Every structure is written in C-alpha cells, then in structure tokens.
Amino acid sequence: MKKIGEQRRLFRYFSVCLQGMISETVRMRYGWIIILWCMTAFPVMAQRMRIEDFGRYKRPFLQKSPFTTDKRQALLDFFTNEKGFQFFVEDASVATTEGEGMVTLTLPHRTSFLVIKHPVYGQLAWKVPDGVLKKKKHYHAYLHTESLEKEFRQQKQWALISTVPEHAIVYVDTVIHPLLDGTLSLYLPLGRHACRIESPFYQTLNDTIELTDSARFEKRYVLQPFYAYLTVETDWPDARICLDGQPLGMQRIETSRLMPGRYRLTVDQGDSLYYEQWLELANAERKVVDLHGIELRPFPQPGQTIETLGFPNEVLADSLASDSLQVQPEQWADVHITAFDADTEIWLNREQVGQGEWRGKLAPGFYAVSSKKEGLDSRTDFFWVDAGKSVELNLISPLADYGLLNVSCDEVDAAVFLNGLAAGFAPCVLRNLPVDRTYRLRLVKGRKAAETLVRLKGNDIVNVKLKLK
Incomplete structure (x- = not known):
C-alpha cells in the first residue's frame, strides 16, 4: 500500500508539471497570434x-x-x-x-x-x-x-572642388573647409548650397552649387589675383621704412604682395627724424615712392605742435601728432596699452608712461610705442589714433623675437596642445611664439592623436601638417 501511495503522488506531480507546460505553450502561442494581429491591424510607422x-x-x-x-x-x-x-x-x-x-x-x-x-x-x-x-x-x-513608406532616394552626393591657388579656403553653407592639397571632397545633401572661395591676395569668389543624384559634382575655381607692389627709395642709409607701423627695411625696400587699399608710409632715422604720408594701392599696381631730395622733419616731442616743426600746410591733416590744445574734448581717444607682464615698462613717444599696463587719453595723431625690461628694448611700433575711437594695444615681450605655427591635420576640430597646454582647434595659426625654442605639438580628436617636435628659428611661419592615428 505504501508503494501504491508513492506512485499516486508521483503521478499527480507529473500531471501538474505537464499541465503547466501545456498552459505556458498555449499562452506563448496566443501571445504571438495577438502580436501578429496587431501588426496587420495597424500600419507600421517605420520612419x-x-x-x-x-x-x-x-x-x-x-x-x-x-x-x-x-x-x-x-x-x-x-x-x-x-x-x-x-x-x-x-x-x-x-x-x-x-x-x-x-x-x-x-x-x-x-x-x-x-x-x-x-x-x-x-x-x-x-x-x-x-x-x-x-x-x-x-x-x-x-x-x-x-521612411519606409516612401520610395528610397539618394539623399546625399559627393562634391569635388579644386581651386587655384591651392591653399584657398572654401565656405559651403557658411561652414569653413580649408584646402591643403588643392582639392576638397564633401558628402553633402542633395540640392543647392552656397559656396564662397577666398585666399589672401586674390578676389573672393561666390557661387551656388547644385547636387543631384545622377552624378557627383566637380568644379575647378580659378581666383583672380588681387594684390599690388610697393617700392620706396630714400637718400638715407640708416632710414627705417615702415608700412602701417611694420618695419620693411632700410633706405630702399621692395615689398612682396600687398592687398590693395590704404596704407600709412613712415620713414624714421633713429629717434629724431621722421617722414609720413598716406598711400592708396590699386589692384595690380606697382607703385614707386621716390623720396630722394625729401627733407626729413624732427619727430615731435610731447606737447609740440606740427606748426613749430615747419611742416607745410598740406601735411597737417596727416601729421604725426595734433596740437592737443586745439582738440575738442569729444575728439580725445581712450587708449589702453598692456605690456607682456607686470615688470615690463611701457614707453610712449620715448617717455615712460607706465609699467605692466597704461590707460589714458590721447589726441588724434601718430604715436610711437615700445617696451623695456631688464635693460632690453623692444622694437618701436607705431599706431594711429582716430578722433573719438578707442585703441587697444598688447605689447609682445622685449626679450625675444616671435614666430608663428600654422597647424593642420586630416581631421577637423582636433584639439591642439602646445607643450601640454590647450592652444585651440585645428586648423589654426598659433601666434607670438618665442623663437629659438623647441615646442611639443600634440593633436587629439577622440581616440586619435598625433605628436611632433617643432623648432622655431626665426620670425617666420612654420607649416605643420599631421595625420591622426
């Protein structure tokens, strides 16, 4: 009897298990039937x-x-x-x-x-x-x-753009795309896109490109030159010739390409003699300024007027400095000059006016500015003050000359690190870097990176192009 009771209990146990398996199978089957019915009863939104x-x-x-x-x-x-x-x-x-x-x-x-x-x-x-x-x-x-409800259509197309000169900059829909090897490949949506190509010393070109699904777009743009040349000749071997305050050479200079426009030509001999005039350079012009036989005038001291220096009347409008006593209050300009650091002296028209930083008001005119630190002088730069317009100047260190790094790579917006410090995003130009030094340049984007050492030897721009790996 005991064995019969155990057999009955085992039979009931297996019966319950079998019923559970059958009911679970039935539930799964009907569940799939319900899902399939829902899919056929309602349209599929596959967007x-x-x-x-x-x-x-x-x-x-x-x-x-x-x-x-x-x-x-x-x-x-x-x-x-x-x-x-x-x-x-x-x-x-x-x-x-x-x-x-x-x-x-x-x-x-x-x-x-x-x-x-x-x-x-x-x-x-x-x-x-x-x-x-x-x-x-x-x-x-x-x-x-x-959307799967719509017929599939190609939505994007390749655009291949080449330019002359090769190192131009292309804007497509206001997005900048620098050309490093003369060609640019873009995968863009179909339709029209605004395009602008520009390069220094060339006329900017505007165009509209249209992409279709039939073939890729290919076009070569040739920019028209837009530059001029300037030659300045003097009688004075030690005369320094400057254009917009930038020294170009001594006694006689021939410039490379210049953008057409208005420039201020200055000639100084030491700190005591001076000549100045405005120049208008037209496109494709080769202007020659002959200063043989022209008399240099003394550089005005603070508080002096141009009349006391003997300048002719026709030069007064573009004179080195104006008579501050005759300038109306609303014509004075706010000037802010910042030195390289707090220990650097600021010199204005050969007079020390501050250390580290200087703020003040100046009458309209032309001024000379330089800096000194630990007995070393910076080169003298010139700046023009317009009536009522603020001027902001940042002086470089008098301790060293400076160069530039033009940084680019095969990725856009790669982070640029110079000696471990964040310096911007490629492509970019890093300015005011002391020369005769070695720099560790590192580019990073996501998990890709590239690194190199660069030596700046002189006042020049060094082009660095890296490939991220």
Whole structure:
C-alpha cells in the first residue's frame, strides 16, 4: 500500500508539471497570434531620423566672423528640407528660426541632450557628441529623415572642388573647409548650397552649387589675383621704412604682395627724424615712392605742435601728432596699452608712461610705442589714433623675437596642445611664439592623436601638417 501511495503522488506531480507546460505553450502561442494581429491591424510607422556631421563654426584667422553668436545661449543650425519639427530641452520647448534649407535653434548654455519630434518621422533623443553646447558658440549639423513608406532616394552626393591657388579656403553653407592639397571632397545633401572661395591676395569668389543624384559634382575655381607692389627709395642709409607701423627695411625696400587699399608710409632715422604720408594701392599696381631730395622733419616731442616743426600746410591733416590744445574734448581717444607682464615698462613717444599696463587719453595723431625690461628694448611700433575711437594695444615681450605655427591635420576640430597646454582647434595659426625654442605639438580628436617636435628659428611661419592615428 505504501508503494501504491508513492506512485499516486508521483503521478499527480507529473500531471501538474505537464499541465503547466501545456498552459505556458498555449499562452506563448496566443501571445504571438495577438502580436501578429496587431501588426496587420495597424500600419507600421517605420520612419526615423538621424543627425550627422555635427561641428562648430570656426572664425577665419584675422577675419571678421561670418556667423552670429549669442552672449547667453548656444546657437545650432540643423540643415534639412523638411518642416514641422519640434525641439525640446528637458520638456521645455526650444525657440527656432526657419531659414532656407535649415532651422536655427537657440539653446540654453551647456545643453547636452535634445529631443526632436515630428508628426511623420516620430521622435529622436539626441545626445551632444563629446560634451555640451556652450554660449557664444554657433554649431551646425545635418538632420536627415527616412521612411519606409516612401520610395528610397539618394539623399546625399559627393562634391569635388579644386581651386587655384591651392591653399584657398572654401565656405559651403557658411561652414569653413580649408584646402591643403588643392582639392576638397564633401558628402553633402542633395540640392543647392552656397559656396564662397577666398585666399589672401586674390578676389573672393561666390557661387551656388547644385547636387543631384545622377552624378557627383566637380568644379575647378580659378581666383583672380588681387594684390599690388610697393617700392620706396630714400637718400638715407640708416632710414627705417615702415608700412602701417611694420618695419620693411632700410633706405630702399621692395615689398612682396600687398592687398590693395590704404596704407600709412613712415620713414624714421633713429629717434629724431621722421617722414609720413598716406598711400592708396590699386589692384595690380606697382607703385614707386621716390623720396630722394625729401627733407626729413624732427619727430615731435610731447606737447609740440606740427606748426613749430615747419611742416607745410598740406601735411597737417596727416601729421604725426595734433596740437592737443586745439582738440575738442569729444575728439580725445581712450587708449589702453598692456605690456607682456607686470615688470615690463611701457614707453610712449620715448617717455615712460607706465609699467605692466597704461590707460589714458590721447589726441588724434601718430604715436610711437615700445617696451623695456631688464635693460632690453623692444622694437618701436607705431599706431594711429582716430578722433573719438578707442585703441587697444598688447605689447609682445622685449626679450625675444616671435614666430608663428600654422597647424593642420586630416581631421577637423582636433584639439591642439602646445607643450601640454590647450592652444585651440585645428586648423589654426598659433601666434607670438618665442623663437629659438623647441615646442611639443600634440593633436587629439577622440581616440586619435598625433605628436611632433617643432623648432622655431626665426620670425617666420612654420607649416605643420599631421595625420591622426
């Protein structure tokens, strides 16, 4: 009897297990039936969005910025031909401005996450790559949309652009693209794109390129020269010739290419004799200024008037310095001069006016400025003061001459480190670097990096191009 009871208990146990397995199988089967029925009963929304080519606009070296910024917020351009997007940051709606082929977002400082919604393409949660969006910066990216309900079409096309000269700068949709080897390859959305090509000493060229899905776009742009030459000849072997305050040589000079425009020519002999005039250089002009037989005038001392130095009346308008007693109060200019460090003396018209920093008001005119430290003098530079306009000057150290580094690589916006310190983003030009020194240059972007040693030997620009690995 005991054995029969144990057999009955085992039978009931296996029966319960079998029923559980059958019921679980039935539930899984009916679950899949319900899912398949839902998929056939409702249309499939297979749309999606994606963001590509995120980056930040860069201001060209020594040029006016071609894009706007906001002092309190970050700006972001999304290039897209679609309408109806809504943008949110932490459930707060983002202000937008519609443009031709793009929408501009005004975002809070240090935005790291953005939600994009569209009635057709659904919703996208986008995290800002490699950090946050910061105020006073303007960013850009392409916002692409795809849908399985629509026939697949090519959305982007290659554009191959070459220029003469080879080292030109190309702007496409206000995004800067420097050419290092004379050619540029861009993978852009179909449609029209604004294009501008510029290079020093050449006329800027503006064009509109149109990309189609039939073939890649190829075009060669040849820029027209835009420069002039200047020759200055004097009788004085020790006369220093300067153009806009920059020394060019002694007694006789022949310049290389100059941009057409207005320049101030000055000639000084030591600290006591002086000549000055304005020059207008036209495109393709080779101007010769012959100063043989011209008498040099004494450099005016502070408080002296031009009349006491014997300058003719026609020179008074462009004189070295104005009579401060005859200048109206509203014509005085605020001038701020900052030395290399707090121990460096500031000399204005051969008189010490401060140490480390000097602020004051000057009458309209032409002034000489230099610096001294530990018995060493800097070269004398000249600057012009316009009536009522502020002047800001930063003096380099009197201890050494300076050079420049032109840094570029095969990646855009790679971080540049000079001797371990952050110095900007490639491509860029690093200025005012003391010569006769060795610098450790390191470029980093993501997990890629490159490093080299550079020796600056003179007042020149050294081109450094690296390949990240």
